Amino acid sequence: MDRYVVVDLETTGNSTNIDQIIEVGIVVIENNEIVDEFSTLLRPNKPIPPFVSKLTGISDSDVAFAPLFEEMASDVVEIFKNSYLIAHNVPFDLGFLNAELQSVGMNQLNNPVIDTVELTRIMYPQAPSYKLGQLAEYLHIIHHDPHRALSDAIVTAKLFIQLRRKMESLPLETVEHLLKLEKSFKSDIYELLHNQKERLTYSANQDNRFSICKGLAYKAFHEINEGAESSCHSFGGYLDSIYEQNGKMANLLPNYEKRTGQRQMSECIYDTFRSKNHAIIEAETGTGKSVAYLLPAVFEAVTYKQRIVISTFTTQLQSQLLEEEIPLITDIVPFPFQVALLKGRQHYLDLEKFAIEIANVQQDNYDITLTKAMILVWLTETETGDIDELHLPSSGYLFYQKVSTDSDGDLEYSFYQRARKRASDADILITNHALLCTDIFHDYQYLPTYSKVIIDEAHHFEETATRHYGLKLDYVNLQYTLNRIGATANDMVGSTTLTEQVSFESWKELIAKTKYEVDELFRTLFQYVLNKHHDKYARSDTGRIQYRFTNDSIADKQWNIITEMASRINYFLREQIRFLETIVPRNQENITVNDIRNKIEKLRKLIDDLQHLFVENNLEQFVNWVEIEASGAKNAVYLYSEPRDISHTLANLFFDEKESVILTSATLTMKNSFSFITKRLGIPSERLTTKQIGSPFSYENQVRLMVPNDFPDINKGNMDDFIYATCEAILSLAEITSGRMMILFTSYDMLKRAYELIRELMELDQYVLIAQGITSGSRSRLKKNFQTFDQAILFGTSSFWEGVDIPGDDLSCLMIVRLPFQPPNHPTYEAKANYLREQQGNPFYELALPNAVIRFKQGFGRLIRSSTDRGIVFVCDARIVKARYGKYFTDSIPKVPLAFESTHELMKRAQDWF
Template identity: 60%
Template sequence: MDKFVVIDLETTGHSAVKDDKIIEIGIVVIEGNAITDNFSTLLNPEKPIPPFISNLTGIMDKDVKGAPTFQEKANEIIDIFRDGYLIAHNVPFDLGFLNTELSKNGFKPLSNPVLDTVELSRILYPKSPSFKLGQLAEFLEISHNDPHRALSDAYVTAKLFLLLKEKLETMPFETIDHLLKLEKMFKSDLYQLFNERYEALAFSTNEPEHITSYRGLAFKHIPEPQDIQEEADRSFGDFLDAVYEENGSMKQHMKNYEKRNGQREMSETIYDAFQLHKHSLIEAETGTGKSLAYLLPAVYDAKKTKHRIVISTHTTQLQSQLLDEEIPLIQKLTPFPFRAALLKGKSHYISLEKFERTLNFEQTDNYDIALTKAMILVWLTETETGDIDEIHLPASGYPFYKRVATDSEGYIDPYSPWFAHSYYQKARRRAQKADIVITNHALLCTDMFNDYQFLPAYDKVIIDEAHHLEETASRHYGLKLDYVNMQFILNQIGTAEETKSLGRILAKHSYDSKELPLEKWDDIFAKTKYELDDLFHFLFQYVVNRQRKNKSLSDIGRTQYRFEADKEDPDSWNSLLEMVTRLTFFLRDLIHILAIIEQYFEKSEVLDKFDKDEFKLNTQLLQSFIDRMEQLFLTENEIDQIKWIEAETLSARNAVYLYSEPTDISNLLANDFFEKKQSVILTSATLTMKNSFTYIQKRLGLSADRLLTKKINSPFYYDEQLQLMVPNDFPDIKHGDLEHFIYATCEAILSLAEITSGRMLVLFTSYDMLRKSYRLLKETMDTTKYVLIAQGISSGSRTRLKKNFQTFEQAILLGTSSFWEGVDIPGDDLSCLMIVRLPFQPPDHPIYEAKSNYLKEEGKNAFFELSLPNAVIRFKQGFGRLIRSSNDRGIVFVCDARIIKARYGKYFTESIPSVPITFESTHHIMEKAKEWF
């Protein structure tokens, strides 16, 4: 069959079953790898088109008034599909609508073989940032002139399919062989496409040059890095002149280059700290260009001293930006070659050895795992890193990936071919040979608290996004335990009869069942799972009862309860400790039985490396449960710890998470990090409060005698680019007027949206308030005019919500938590930022509450030492979302009058760049905003 018919529909809604109708159909025919025909028609749905659909597609009621009905065009449509594959981007939607209409009109449903370009794109383009048609078109550079019109979308889908066929022609034999074995699990009828490629390759000896294969697995060949001997041969001042000055390399290699004095100042401060073996805190405001400013002295010093420098970021987004954009630019700017490498923790890298084993020795039991395996197979022919963050697996593909990640593989013999092919080992070798090693705060802290065994040795480090270091270090020094993860791991080990970890090992080897305590294993395994259920149900109920008693039970889903053994209800707490002790005994019994089974097989010498790794990993995981439960409940900790329980009150009765963190991380950081390193540079756009570094210095344990501090001001003209507006007539939440406050907020959102044509980002401090505001806005706003996007309500990740916001002409984006930082929406896409409340931590948050008590015991003011500085830094992060370039212009509207009226308000206003502030009635502010725009 060599005919492929691509279809796209526009409809009045998402559900044919609920009587939504087709309003436009577009069909494109492909024969012999070329588009040969097309068909398009509007259809009269004989019902009104919803405004949202008209807004999206541009199709109005008047356009379909004289159009034919589906009944009149059905025969023509059926005829086009004769003897062809049916292709659509999301087949269930288009074919579902088409067949529903055919059945309703007395025609037989279509039964053509189908190809879904969403599924095929996921398999063949696993690195695509999204699998929506528009984003795929952008990724593959397919022109898409008229999105959300049927024929245009059908043409784009047809071009996409031709590219997918082309891509398939590049796949090596081993990859196709595995894809054919998985094919029956897919929703598309892919056998013919895969088999044609398989047969073409079966007798071919032409292997693609860039592909290596081992044990039936094909992957991209990655050459080992070569040494670069050349070093910096000039003074640092001359080096900076050659880069920054009027005719320097920056001007030659950067479009629209504008000299920024602060950038050079920052480079010089960092180099001074390196030379003096001092640490440094540098606040570099938005627009400084801090990445380039710190990379230049880092590269120069690494080459001059022949000692690598580590750069750590909080987000993978900044890591990618450094590696893909900033490092290639620096390589053009500097006169000497250097090498940079990225190193993450083991869990990020796939183990080829483990993956090959699951492909060849395990059944694929569900669709998501089949799709995950297929995506990984294709990705292996492209990836140079083996870093799973490069692709977006289906949600339930991640548990499968965990089983084939490098941290699950145990010991590899350095002489084994798998060791030579290991992505993690290659990443380590690249890092060993690199001048600059880029990593993340998580691995930096893991390394720090594990005697520096994960990163290559270093004396100097630059920490970007440094306002997150305290939080990350605390989390890594503490621990987490939760029901879902414990249950998942137990299920992965399984009973003797199941085809899970233990069952798979038993099934491979012959044994005398009388000599193995398998019945005992199954019995204790069942008891362990029962005790686990019982313990977490008890914890759930305990937290709910205590929070009810304290009148602090949240109605929004998650409640947090800090526990201190000496302050708990003695009877309940003793019952809890008995349950924890019982569970640890059962877990110890399981470890003991695993050891007996392993020793039995060891005597016969039948266990292979994988079996041994599996026993070792399972023992470690069970032991880690015991260790963590003992630390949380049964033993005294050397360091003062905050311990708390979080429960999802609207979820299952065992959705419980246990945490602990040190009350004060500063001494640990001082002794384990700052004392041991020559120079630590900490930089961020938000480190100071009222131009003082005192707060962050204390929190991180930095001693003044080895510290340089520097504040680099933004090159932007904030006083001309931005207005800060605060209404003086909003209801006061303090007096319990929350509903009226939300109503006033929503009114202000709608009024400002009129002035700025949408293009608004609204930042909330609580999801509950965001949700209530969303509901009210939905009821009162003109949904044909504005698109309302809300974090946690609209589907998609933060990046996806941001892209959707930028796609629509007039959109309002409501965000909380993660939207306060790291979201860049430059230019006209964002004209107004609304901050609903000043971002203070809730006083009953376990970490805040414990740290407050700790400070009070030391005779300090917890509000001024902890709560206020945290809120100011968070506020600065939010404030920084609006002005991202010298051309941006906008309004920051703060609904919270405390910023002006409270005695601490000046800490907020004096911690941001100097801008005009208006404190007037809402009506007056709206008039002023109209004038200003």
Template identity: 60%
Template structure:
């Protein structure tokens, strides 16, 4: 591998040479014999002004490049550096595209060197990295960098990254290298020579890697058994807590800036009391309480002293990671006894080695993401101890492939199979069985609950963190979802006789008798009819919603139209046509299952010792049957206790249709299936009470008051000093058809506050439509060279990506809808102002709300005070909680909706959040006060 590598990084006036963007700086670093041997850097005059945002990003101004040479003056010097070398860049298509564009303009031949893309190589060789931008990788791999976004600095960082990547490549096992060689043609980097050389050197090496389990040509990391034994705890619970929390205790010794929080100990004692008295508990722990540690300590004490498993369930994987990576190592230092802790997720999270090995052996697809995904998984297998997909960052379509090779895609478990002992899921289950503390998520907890507790190991006591999500998660798991893409994907995975999918491959490999049983012509005929029927049905549903939306239209936070349907209220003639189409489709599906059943019998007869094709056939039959069951539940069976609705993407494809159903009331199911069967369940969150009452949470979850403990743990933060809550009294009233005026006022307030707080604003909307209108108005009126404007659903990227972008830029404004109201932590000076545009009431015609509301009205109850208002208050508390995340945070909460002060129910909002100074005044007066306060 002692090749010559020339690493290049460019700064440019924009992102596209096709748009006449030009290079303004070149940084080049040369590597020979695995050492950096040369550096070259120059400004280039683009003969056009440099945009302000590029100057902000790079620090390069027009003055810097005024006297610099033009590209064609330097073209021959630059091309000479690349002779007989690999061309290396962090995102090769960008840098090579610009270089070749400039070379062509200057009359020089294009560079045709072999290339190495360090983004791609990092994805393959460090699949567990937190991100693949140059700065993220530099932080992850401890590469120091002083001036990001300058060409030579970035080229040096890329060069150091390349050396680390090549070193890692040399350490890969022979088997992994061999598989990567088979995949390399589908990658952007020219890896053949490097991989081939490495394969040869390993082929003649007698050293075998003792850390790897080599099975069927795959290298898998050996995982040593953890021997941690639970030890009996002799001290009383009070003494146990004294030794941790009190002055001179282990918490003070382990934490450099420890501040005792009385609420933390109070919460630990409440959890312990509930466990020992056999009661359930609702505990609201406000921000800053340290609730995770507070409930973990009694959970571990309970498991150790009573020899009983305690389950901890979270809503987000982020909290699971925090528990395992931060809290548990800390507790190991705080207590003087050993305990076992394990994490168990759903089967779809864990890689099936058997499935993956089969997919590796298939013909290589032309799909780049699929090739990259396989390469990443191969390297990950040499490192992972869990086989959990959450450890790695796959490309977006890689997750579709992962579902096909996850344990969820396996049809069953054969304990005698050699794969069984290597199964990541089975290992996770075994660890869960032995664990004192089992961490899981609400989704798996709910699935376990509704499957007669067959999935999780037996338990009597559990702690539900982020408990305000339990009702919603349980409802989803008791309900069902179905959409066009899922149905078509299910059929496409099976395939027709003439494509390259599962069925075609099976028929090529297996000799199937055509006289009776499975008939290819019959399969083709029914398969095509089913696919056409699916198209027709979903187009019909799309059209039906468009026609009906005038009567009942709701826009979801991602811009979909939602329509609730009820058998007795639908347009008789058209709904009759839809039901006929559903019935016809279920008949086609049953015919396909019948043919697959015949195929399975023939496979068993032909190959009685090899059941994998028969097992896969069974899986496909089950998948089709599941679709039949869901279609019948949605369209052909009536259920008074269920709400059913359709969502369509108004401007999407004409079959972009999503079907849902949920129970209107989950409380009885939770009461009977969960709380009555378990000894003690602790439910905790920062948002469970309304005006210091837990009645709403208690009723919605089905908790009986007889054996229930409630506790509210106040925040240690000083909201009186750290927060100003401001409400303008001169905004137009949005209820009287003045939405545009209200949006104008909102945008003016955003601009004024942004000037005062240097951006650093999170603006929370309840309506995606209002967010979109505000975004485009702000783009026209705000100084976009000064402020980075980021909007959910408009700016590309996931929620966490938008949050990272928000924190990366000094002066940014983030507009978000429902998913930004909680779970977004932006501590410190990154966030100084939180704006709540409207009180977060659900639209009255939101499908689930409408059904629940109608149910309450039928019972003669007040739907606003029993459902709408409590839900909005809980949501408001979650939004309010985004601002203050530490004792040193300061900021303004600006609520544009005057109902929080003027309406008779406004006090439900203001009296449910921590007490903070409230000012109501004109917008102008509030801005003056905000400026003075900051």
């Protein structure tokens, strides 16, 4: 059967029980071409909600004289005869069609179906989103009229034709594996896959695009070209040929404008490299700092044969460097150079492990089956094997842990080893703060040798270093590790001759005892924190109760019971190691044996972690704390340990060891001083250069800062009144800006309460509300959804304070609800504050305030992303004006006009401004 009918419906809502179809769009495909189209409006027997009208453009008047569904039902059913039914989310469209058919007494459709959401996830596993509009953009399909049935059906039809072509490009091995998984898919694609298998089986052509490992097809690795000598010996001349008005940047970039700060930054980095010093460079928004540091990095690497490491905090910036900046640099520098990206080994797929797992399909749930299918197709196109390229279903990431790399592996088949090889051959090595810190704290075993490094997003470096010098342990991951160790050993035991002393039964009993003791420990910890909990204890962003271990708590009798439980677990873990060492053959190398050795290392790490948390008295150097989800399972416990001060460790292990460390970010100073970050990171002042580079944007003309003087004082217990005033201000500003607002909160609890109140206050779904933690989707997906709607308000906390770029008219108003101080009873803040007091320091001015100012600067930077942007920053917290420390905030951002007036007066100002 080679007839496919694509359907798209617009409806009055999402429920088949109460909602109805208002528009049908149908497209017929034969021989991979669109051969027919059909569309009609339908009259429902209920009003069309305003939200639906806004989304689709269909109003009650449009359908007033349209036919009822029953009048068109026979015509619609006739189109679907002898064909596949295709929709972008089949359960929705087929569910509505069948509900309507049933309501008029007709037989329901039972055609074979193809869901293009599912099929796209399999065939395009690297797509950034699976919403139809965003897929059309990704695959360059023109979408004339989104959210209208016929236009959506045409786009879905073109998408399906593209999906078939993609399927026809797959190698035989991949198709055979997909056929084994097919019965678990929602889509009936057996015939399509079978036909492709038949074509390939009888084809004599050898496909050189792919290599084979253990029956898996993967994209053949390409050899890396060697770099070349620099033909440019003068750095000044090198920059002249690039930056000046007649240089290569001007030739390549339309409307190029020379930015003085960009060149200053390049020169500062080069001088720092040559003098073998360190530098901290604050480069404000619009400087173009990525290009500014890449140019001297490439020159230094090629001219002086010195690998330069570039570290970022976010994968988003890594992608930007690799996809945008590096290609530009390649075009403008006068010599070739090599770039590589290296992450921790757990990011990379292990082909041999995946080959074992793909053969085991008996107990897979749908998400695991989908994940396997996505990985199979991804293997035919990835050159890196890096998990971050994939957009897996939620439980797919747990499956990926089972098949990710945890040993070095064979260079021929190992993505991780290939990445290491590329890294060792590279002039420029891009990595992340996490791996950089792991390398620093493990005798530089993980990265190739380097002496010069550029750390971008450097305001996160202390936090990352602190976290990686500490540890995190939680119930779910601990039990998961024990289950994996048990399963791996079970495989090994089956092929090993055991003595009575090490029987299979004794192994199972040992695993069971360990898991029981772990469960008891975490349940006891949960109850311990609950019993100790008072209002003074902090709550995390996610609402967990946080409790810090102190000398008083460790002296508690109940704590002695907890330490005894931890010691019992360690005894059982040592017994597991003894057992596993007994069954591992000496001088033997294979995937199972290597896996067992890696599991032994994990057990040793667990023993060390439990010893650190419960046995060693280390509270002088470390902050140890526990978090529980009070409303969660009785073992929903998370244990943390971090050093109270990382500066001496970084000074000794990093800054004293490296020739040049360049730290850069848009937010490193407080009131034009670098002293905070210099002290926190332990950078030696005698080897340090500091530089501030201002933004080329005209903030005085582009931004207005507004602070109301009549909001209720939250510090006097007026939380409800404050939230109400905030919500009223949001709606008033939204009227002026037609939505296009981002609201930044410092706690998820306040965000949730404000979101719910605005929904109550808002008339007729006037604005689309998109809220982190409430609206489903990742940060980037929420941002895209926000940009998709004309009148939308975006609510964010935590990660939304930085890295969310919404240039142009999509964002006109940024509201900061509270100054972003860390809660004073947060465990790490408490311990670090106590440590500073012991050093005769001032915790507020040396810790709380600088962190809040840097966070505030990150939030402020969300508004203006280009020289043509303009808008309002509305700060609900009057402390920015009234408190004696308020100047630290206003003096740390670009100079902008500030209005401190009543909310009513500010709204008039906002109206005039726009």
